[in-house]
Amino acid sequence: MIDYIIFDKEHTHLPKHIKKEEFDLLENFHATFIKFTNIVDCFVNFKLSKKKLLDFMEYTCEHPIPSLELIYPDINFLFFSNTLFGRIFIDNTKSFFKQTNIDGKELLKSFEKREEFKMMKLLRDFGQHFSIPINDLSVSTNFSTNTQNIDIFTSKIELEKNKETNPENKKFIKTIKSDKVALMSYFYSWSSSIDELFDETLNEFYKLIPNEVIISLQKHFNSYIDNRKTTIQILPNAIQKIEQLNKTFISEDGSRYSISKGFDVLRFQRNAIEYLLDKISSEGEI
Numbered sequence: 001m002i003d004y005i006i007f008d009k010e011h012t013h014l015p016k017h018i019k020k021e022e023f024d025l026l027e028n029f030h031a032t033f034i035k036f037t038n039i040v041d042c043f044v045n046f047k048l049s050k051k052k053l054l055d056f057m058e059y060t061c062e063h064p065i066p067s068l069e070l071i072y073p074d075i076n077f078l079f080f081s082n083t084l085f086g087r088i089f090i091d092n093t094k095s096f097f098k099q100t101n102i103d104g105k106e107l108l109k110s111f112e113k114r115e116e117f118k119m120m121k122l123l124r125d126f127g128q129h130f131s132i133p134i135n136d137l138s139v140s141t142n143f144s145t146n147t148q149n150i151d152i153f154t155s156k157i158e159l160e161k162n163k164e165t166n167p168e169n170k171k172f173i174k175t176i177k178s179d180k181v182a183l184m185s186y187f188y189s190w191s192s193s194i195d196e197l198f199d200e201t202l203n204e205f206y207k208l209i210p211n212e213v214i215i216s217l218q219k220h221f222n223s224y225i226d227n228r229k230t231t232i233q234i235l236p237n238a239i240q241k242i243e244q245l246n247k248t249f250i251s252e253d254g255s256r257y258s259i260s261k262g263f264d265v266l267r268f269q270r271n272a273i274e275y276l277l278d279k280i281s282s283e284g285e286i
Contacts, residue, residue, distance in 0.1 A: 007236065018220060045089070049078070107197075125166070
């Protein structure tokens with residue numbers, strides 16, 4: 001006899017049994033879902049890098065330091081990390097569209113035309129192939145709110161030093177009007193645009209999912225409370241096929257037990273599942 005289960009990998013002793021037809025649907029969907037999981041991982045990395053930069057800047061503003069030179073290495077690292085993770089997300093999104101046959105060329109082109117995308121690509125390329133582009137910091141005080149803000153700068157003259165950069169970057173550099181370029185306004189626009197691109201990517205992925213799979217995700221992957229042994233919140237994140245071997249064994253103390261053979265566990269990463277469930281919920285009942 002073969003059982004089909006869905007479970008939370010942290011509570012494997014509390015599986016939920018599902019029908020073979022539902023298991024087959026989820027098993028067939030899994031390969032495509034893994035591709036989407038990679039996009040979620042890239043997006044989460046970007047969000048974490050953004051949070052770490054903003055948290056560091058907030059802490060610095062609340063705990064004044066003798067010299068901005070002392071935090072320059074940290075700001076450099078955190079800001080440049082964010083540009084890298086953002087571009088990694090974009091490049092992986094391009095690959096995701098190709099792998100899933102989503103026609104996303106025009107969508108990506110529309111984002112790449114944005115000023116903040118051009119700037120962050122320029123900074124990423126400059127930092128990877130020439131030198132770290134950040135060359136100045138400043139602190140300003142808003143007396144009406146009694147708060148401080150840090151701004152980060154690069155310079156047009158510095159960016160022009162990389163003679164080997166690609167034609168798109170050279171063209172964009174020529175459009176920069178001021179020699180001293182404040183980067184935080186680009187950063188905030190960039191962050192909003194990355195969020196928007198992820199939402200668009202999620203929308204495109206959602207369109208690929210068959211209705212019967214959406215119904216199964218709604219039915220089996222929402223979190224729930226299990227009261228069989230103790231009150232535990234279950235967050236389903238894996239499915240497995242298990243063959244119950246028709247043999248009974250007797251232990252040394254005389255008790256009887258049977259054994260089973262488990263097939264590969266197919267993991268459904270919880271972060272990606274949550275994004276999908278939110279999207280399904282926003283679209284209404286199927």
